[in-house]
Amino acid sequence: MPTRNNTNPNELLPLTDPEAIIRAANAEKRRPKQLQSTSTALLPTDPTPMSDKTAPTHETPGSTRTADASDMQTAKDWFKSVFKIQHAAIVEAQANRRQAAEDRRQALEDRRTDRRLLMSAHQANAARISRLEDLLLAMNIKNETDVRPVQPAPGRVNLQKFRTSDGPIYRGPFQETEPFLRWIHGVQIFFNTKDVNNAADKIRIVGNLIAETNLQSFYANEATGFLAKSWEEFKTRLFDFALPSNWRSNLQRQVRKLEMSSTETFLEYSTRARTLQSLFNFDAAETAKLGDLQLAQFLVYGLTDALQD
Template identity: 80%
Template sequence: MNIKNEVSARAKHPAPGRVDLQKFRTSDGPTYRGPFQETEPFLRWIHGVQIFFETKSVNNAADTIKILGNLVVETNLQSFYANEASGFLTKSWEEFKTQMFDFALPNNWRSGLQCQIRKLDMSPSKTFLEYSTRARTLQSLFNFDAEKFSKLGDLQLAQFAVYGLPDALQDRINERQLLEASPFAYGQFENKANASFLALHRSPELPPRAKSTPNAPPTLGRDEFIWQVHAFLDSQGLCHFCKKHCGNAAGACPGPIDRSHINIPNNFQTTTKPLDYVAPTCVE
């Protein structure tokens, strides 16, 4: 091989650790389309970008920054890239990303995500797993590039998630002491809480009723009915779980669960549920 051909052959191969930008395909990479300064779509995109670079073995900061320009179609971020990218080609990817975050995200974006997590609320149309998946998504976004000690832990997430559940499901989770597990694992909590959700979902909302009469009491909603049952069991010293005088603390009954109908006298007066209600230990 003569010198000219040798130089030509070397020119076809990028330096070690670099990629051939002429041949690199960006068409299968994630594209950012906005909206501008919307936290969730931007974080989802940048997370996808980093996975894309990792799977394509793009490790050089300059290559990463150059390729990124082909993945942006949102006008404001395109303008930022055109004005700023060239100045970071000799710097690190983290430095460029920090500058891009400052431009593309609203101030205190992490606080905004934390507020969403604190206000989680499970709508009647959602399953528990759908609700839990949304909570995990918000946690993942909140923890993106966060320092270790400022991340939102799994137990904290579960506590916030429980606050947004219907009363009946909250009661079941508290009875089973799912938040008290040590060590706490969100996956196990999710599985057991979902089992409780499905059990409640399969259970009839109300006991069988006779045909309506002019003097029939008004129909109760699910949460009101569950509280009426719990209040009656408490008044009789019965366990919420096995419906017997088992003597176990709330949530500690080994079962088996008694799903049979509870006959509540018509003259039983249901009290208002206290905000700090904790199921009592049933008597033996």
């Protein structure tokens, strides 16, 4: 029984001449028979006479027609196989093209989707950045408004910018007359040079010039109650707390007992007397002040005997 080989579609004969293909197929079918006849003719012949039962070797027209019909059927089957293979290849190629087109379409759609998402994210980020900038601008404007210093009223000072470090600091000792009077005298000079005239400003500023513990406690407890009062009232209360009750009498006693030491020069002696006079006359009424004539008398009484002579 003849067998058919599966031929690669790329090796198929072109279908431009069907009759040539049929003739080639028939020739391929007859080739085994011709090879068999040739091999039989080459064998040595038997001298024995041919028996009556030996069939004649020549072909009849009927057998030839049967062989041609069989060859034609085989060619048709071969053509059907070829057509099926080509059809399957065409269908597969079309499917591959459709799949490739679908893949390209899907890839293009994915890129469009990604682009839309990217644009949406960019717009959202831009909107957030814009809102953040507006918020920061509003905060800066608010901070500038809050930080902007308030202009003081006429006759007042800007306490936020006022430098109290330039003023004298009182560190005690507590209820010592001379150190306290020297300090309060320096405070009044400081107010004059800084042009501080308002009583409330003076009371607020003087609190930054106190370093002595007892006086700090007094200021913390009572200073607020004097903000609506005069500076003189606050100073009187401060004197009552920081100095002994008879501080002026003690100074007057020191003036009357002036005495020049043996190691002291006259200039040093007179300077000490002038200091006592200024301390005694601090905030004193005109009638109660110690005059220069009185001071000179006490000064002479305190000289050594050699100088008095």
